[in-house]
Amino acid sequence: MxxxxxxxxxxxxxxxxxxxxxxxxxxxxxxxxxxxxxxxSIRTDYPWESLPMAQVELLQTLAAAPLRVGELAARQRLAPNTVSGLVGKLLDAGFVDRQPDPGDRRTARIGLTETGQQQLRDWRRAHERRIAGALDTLTAEDQAAIMGALPALDSLARALTGPGGPAAPAPPAV
Structure with a gap:
């Protein structure tokens, strides 16, 4: 390389x-x-997986801790009304619930339900199996190049979020 x-x-x-x-x-x-x-490919290989990416990304964000709609909107860089609509669909599906905000009784936080946590685990496993299968078809050199590029891609993702953007936790060292 x-x-x-x-x-x-x-x-x-x-x-x-x-x-x-x-x-x-x-x-x-x-x-x-x-x-x-x-x-x-996830929809082809796992037809049961129909959750839109925007909803999956909200579930991923909520996996760390419950957040207010405004906080979710800021982290996802979406309009609050867009996030409200997505949250409504996740509420209807039973993946999230409204929880009291201990700092402000007038507002609520959106948190994952056990069903939402399971949905997110299933989604991650399906993606991991799909990616693992695809990686297995590549040469050892291509696999090493992809894995070697992950720290730089992570740094790029962090640079793109910029100051004031969503602060994702650092992934575990491999």
Missing amino acids: PTDPSALPGTAPTSDGTLAIERAQRLTDVVTRLRRALRS
């Missing part, structure tokens, strides 16, 4: 400084295709 970023195919430096843009375009394309492949 080349260590010089400009040695990557299609990323030769140009006089107008477009290397960073070209690299960003390639990364955006790959990440978009990966997300699309994950969404479609």
